[in-house]
Amino acid sequence: MKSNVSRRNFIKTASAATGLVVMAGRAPFSYAQNEKIRVGCIGCGGQGSFHIKDGLMGASDIVITAVCDAYGPHQKLGIQLAQISNAGIALEPGQGLTEEQRQKALAAFKPKGYYDYQEMLAKEELDAVVIATPLNMHYSMVMDSLSAGKYVFCEKTMCYEIEQARDIVKKCHETGKWVQVGHQRRYNPLYNKALMMAWNEGTIGRIVHIDAQWHRNNDWRRPINKDHKLNSQEARFIKDLERHMNWRLYKESSRGLLTELATHQVDIVSWFLDAMPRRVYGCGSLDYWRDGREIHDSINLIYEFDITPENRGYRAINARSSNQDKIAINQPYTVQLAYSSITANAKKGCNELIEGDEGAFELSEEGGFFYPEATSQVSWGESSSAEQTATVITSGGTLKLSNKALQEGKPIVVDNTRSVDQLQFIRFAKDIKEGGTPKANQMVGLRATIMALTAFQAIEERRMVEIDPALYTFDFPTPDPSVVS
Amino acid sequence: MLDKRCPFIIFKFFLLLCLSSVLYGEATKSVTLRFSSMGTEFAFIIYPPTDGMLEEDIRNLCEPAIEAIHRLEKHISHYFPDNDLARLNQSAGLGAVKVNGDLFEVIRWSKLYWEQTDGAFDPTVGPLLDLWGFSQKNRDALPSKEEIAEALKKVGMDKVKVNEENQTVELTVPGMRLNFGGIGKGLALDRAARILKEQGIKSAVLHAGTSSIIALDPPPNQTGWKIGIRSPYNKSEQIEEFEICNESLSTSSVSEQYLERNGKKYGHIFNPKTGLPVDNNIVSSTVITKSATESDALSTSFFVMGIDKTKKYCNKFQNLKVFLVSESNNKLDKLYINLKQSED
Numbered sequence: 001m002k003s004n005v006s007r008r009n010f011i012k013t014a015s016a017a018t019g020l021v022v023m024a025g026r027a028p029f030s031y032a033q034n035e036k037i038r039v040g041c042i043g044c045g046g047q048g049s050f051h052i053k054d055g056l057m058g059a060s061d062i063v064i065t066a067v068c069d070a071y072g073p074h075q076k077l078g079i080q081l082a083q084i085s086n087a088g089i090a091l092e093p094g095q096g097l098t099e100e101q102r103q104k105a106l107a108a109f110k111p112k113g114y115y116d117y118q119e120m121l122a123k124e125e126l127d128a129v130v131i132a133t134p135l136n137m138h139y140s141m142v143m144d145s146l147s148a149g150k151y152v153f154c155e156k157t158m159c160y161e162i163e164q165a166r167d168i169v170k171k172c173h174e175t176g177k178w179v180q181v182g183h184q185r186r187y188n189p190l191y192n193k194a195l196m197m198a199w200n201e202g203t204i205g206r207i208v209h210i211d212a213q214w215h216r217n218n219d220w221r222r223p224i225n226k227d228h229k230l231n232s233q234e235a236r237f238i239k240d241l242e243r244h245m246n247w248r249l250y251k252e253s254s255r256g257l258l259t260e261l262a263t264h265q266v267d268i269v270s271w272f273l274d275a276m277p278r279r280v281y282g283c284g285s286l287d288y289w290r291d292g293r294e295i296h297d298s299i300n301l302i303y304e305f306d307i308t309p310e311n312r313g314y315r316a317i318n319a320r321s322s323n324q325d326k327i328a329i330n331q332p333y334t335v336q337l338a339y340s341s342i343t344a345n346a347k348k349g350c351n352e353l354i355e356g357d358e359g360a361f362e363l364s365e366e367g368g369f370f371y372p373e374a375t376s377q378v379s380w381g382e383s384s385s386a387e388q389t390a391t392v393i394t395s396g397g398t399l400k401l402s403n404k405a406l407q408e409g410k411p412i413v414v415d416n417t418r419s420v421d422q423l424q425f426i427r428f429a430k431d432i433k434e435g436g437t438p439k440a441n442q443m444v445g446l447r448a449t450i451m452a453l454t455a456f457q458a459i460e461e462r463r464m465v466e467i468d469p470a471l472y473t474f475d476f477p478t479p480d481p482s483v484v485s
Numbered sequence: 486m487l488d489k490r491c492p493f494i495i496f497k498f499f500l501l502l503c504l505s506s507v508l509y510g511e512a513t514k515s516v517t518l519r520f521s522s523m524g525t526e527f528a529f530i531i532y533p534p535t536d537g538m539l540e541e542d543i544r545n546l547c548e549p550a551i552e553a554i555h556r557l558e559k560h561i562s563h564y565f566p567d568n569d570l571a572r573l574n575q576s577a578g579l580g581a582v583k584v585n586g587d588l589f590e591v592i593r594w595s596k597l598y599w600e601q602t603d604g605a606f607d608p609t610v611g612p613l614l615d616l617w618g619f620s621q622k623n624r625d626a627l628p629s630k631e632e633i634a635e636a637l638k639k640v641g642m643d644k645v646k647v648n649e650e651n652q653t654v655e656l657t658v659p660g661m662r663l664n665f666g667g668i669g670k671g672l673a674l675d676r677a678a679r680i681l682k683e684q685g686i687k688s689a690v691l692h693a694g695t696s697s698i699i700a701l702d703p704p705p706n707q708t709g710w711k712i713g714i715r716s717p718y719n720k721s722e723q724i725e726e727f728e729i730c731n732e733s734l735s736t737s738s739v740s741e742q743y744l745e746r747n748g749k750k751y752g753h754i755f756n757p758k759t760g761l762p763v764d765n766n767i768v769s770s771t772v773i774t775k776s777a778t779e780s781d782a783l784s785t786s787f788f789v790m791g792i793d794k795t796k797k798y799c800n801k802f803q804n805l806k807v808f809l810v811s812e813s814n815n816k817l818d819k820l821y822i823n824l825k826q827s828e829d
Contacts, residue, residue, distance in 0.1 A: 318539075318540075319539050320539055320540040320541035320544075321539055321540070321541035321542055321545075322537055322538060322539050322542050323541075323542075324539075324541075376518050376519060376520035376544060376547070376551060377518070377519045377520070378516060378517070378518050378519075378540045378543050378544060379516070379517050379519075380514050380515075380516050380517075381514050381515035381516065381517065381530075390711065391711045391712065391713040391723070391726060392530055392690055392710055392711060392712065393528075393530075393690065393692050393695055393698055393710075393712050393713070394695065394712070394713035394714065394715045394723055395692075395695050395696060395698055395712055395713065395714055395715065395734055395735070395736040395771065396695060396696065396714070396715030396717070396720065396736050396738045396769070397696055397717075397736070397737065397738035397739075398525050398666075398670070398693070398694035398695070398696040398697075399525060399526065399694045399695050399696070
């Protein structure tokens with residue numbers, strides 16, 4: 001059966017509910033201004049349902065026309081949330097719908113639910129899919145979606161293996177489609193502003209080191225409904241509900257802290273430096289949460305980035321000391337990223353401290369600060385005899401310290417009226433309609449995959465791992481991994 | 486009579502001129518190094534002792550002086566909740582306390598200027614600042630006579646006992662406390678200037694928040710460092726200018742910190758004897774002398790002492806140059822002691 005979510009069917013419902021018009025629009029620029037992108041959501045668990053009720057809800061150019069989840073309760077929840085999302089209703093945490101909202105949701109398009117994503121791809125007329133499933137499932141879902149001519153949003157990390165990520169880049173090249181990966185910080189105005197301050201204004205000078213961490217204090221488990229009996233449809237895809245729900249904790253489905261947490265922040269560093277690391281050192285262990293999980297509950301990594309003038313993160317410096325070699329100081333240099341993630345202490349939380357010779361940015365999804373360097377400031381006078389005869393100081397009552405606020409950190413102010421999840425899906429729809437390139441495109445996904453998996457290898461093999469540039473080099477044009485806006 | 490050596494002498498003279506223009510001419514640049522300490526910004530303006538010095542060379546050259554200021558700050562500043570000064574203040578009324586050498590030195594200097602100024606310089610006025618709401622914005626009303634009398638019991642360097650042998654200090658009255666805001670920056674500059682000289686710097690001027698300044702040798706080809714004096718009512722207006730060389734200059738001004746109660750302004754400088762903010766028409770007091778510790782302490786003291794007592798003091802200690810500005814009928818009157826009015 002070819003879809004009860006056909007264009008005609010959807011137009012009828014959507015027009016009645018919202019007065020909007022939807023057209024087929026498979027190629028960029030063929031979309032009318034008020035057309036909606038038809039999206040199928042694959043995976044309606046924690047992250048998938050979050051996208052439905054926040055990011056996709058906030059993207060008015062998107063309508064969810066199908067949802068897919070192999071776990072029945074999640075699929076049912078996905079359908080409900082998608083209908084609310086299609087009605088443009090923002091759910092407040094802990095609050096139900098008002099009667100007016102309920103009526104509005106009922107009038108909105110109700111997506112069909114699927115257990116099997118391939119069936120959904122075959123039966124539905126979709127422009128794009130949103131994949132929020134366990135890491136080891138990304139590859140086949142992305143590849144099949146691209147083959148079906150869909151644009152893809154895939155949760156980070158893009159792939160479980162580096163070769164899989166390379167295949168996806170090749171598939172994008174073949175199909176002319178792209179993949180946007182859920183490195184949402186790339187859409188965060190704070191990170192974009194800080195990047196512009198670093199690159200264009202030189203606010204923190206040359207980046208010399210980065211400290212980043214994601215420290216939390218919980219077992220990272222999702223609760224299981226032990227009374228749930230798998231039906232025949234679910235049983236086709238789910239062998240063990242515990243391993244299915246807590247996929248992040250098992251090596252067969254995840255690389256743990258590396259692919260689920262570190263990859264966000266390591267990607268940011270790569271973005272700021274406009275470079276890939278050349279080598280990674282790592283160690284990790286499973287010591288605290290001995291509850292049957294297999295992945296590390298504590299990791300420490302050092303990445304080394306070689307920076308040359310070709311990298312937008314490169315910054316020339318002036319000699320500060322007469323002992324410095326004035327030519328050598330601006331030759332290629334190395335920047336180290338020290339990263340840690342632990343699961344039994346949350347004091348340091350999650351942030352990135354990007355340290356330059358003139359200041360530092362402390363960035364997190366909650367906000368950002370600029371700290372100028374507290375060392376003494378040296379400034380040279382004009383080479384003029386007039387200077388020598390001028391009044392050098394005017395004396396009076398003691399002037400109070402004027403830079404106290406700076407020492408405490410100056411907030412980096414940005415417009416945060418929309419959530420970052422909304423911003424990334426608004427841009428997702430816009431890039432589909434206008435033929436744009438996602439900021440977090442498949443090359444960003446590949447590079448983050450490489451950084452996570454080489455670190456995993458360094459930990460597992462207890463050695464330094466060289467990162468061969470051939471891993472992210474192709475003999476065809478690839479999207480820019482450092483798009484900024 | 487001209488002899489055969491004359492052309493050679495003339496040549497040597499020109500050579501000397503050329504050399505001096507290389508050393509001190511257009512190419513000579515000053516460099517300013519700024520940093521924060523003692524709740525204000527310090528600046529060293531120096532002419533590098535050798536050519537080709539860069540930022541880090543300057544910083545390395547000045548670092549020992551900066552460290553000395555920070556070290557002093559750590560021991561004598563009231564901004565630190567757990568330093569020697571804080572411990573001494575907390576022990577008021579509880580007996581003698583052995584203190585760090587830096588703190589001991591600033592207490593000794595304070596005792597000296599307290600004695601020489603007949604109590605006008607007094608670092609124990611903290612309880613009065615509290616009472617009037619300067620240190621904490623905790624009250625809007627003027628204090629009563631009884632409250633002032635009660636606060637005055639905790640004021641006076643005579644209530645601070647110093648034991649030179651044991652290097653101990655005792656604040657004899659509970660609630661007393663010391664605050665070296667009127668002398669600490671001067672002491673810091675004296676120390677920094679000495680260290681910079683040891684580092685080979687000859688031409689320099691240093692200041693702490695612009696209120697305390699110490700000058701070494703003048704800029705190349707100059708006779709001194711030109712220091713302007715700000716109007717007490719308008720920070721951007723300069724009312725006088727003096728030239729200093731191997732001297733210190735400190736200015737106290739009432740306008741920078743004041744409270745307004747019932748339409749009247751009260752400055753932050755107190756008469757330690759009356760417990761009242763100084764109200765003798767003095768609005769600015771500048772002292773030039775050899776030591777910044779002295780100029781710092783005396784600029785505050787003369788503010789308290791007023792014109793007549795300041796004149797007497799200067800008759801006794803003749804090394805002082807003083808510039809007092811008083812206000813009457815919305816007009817500023819300037820008094821110069823051992824100083825000349827600058828030419829406009």
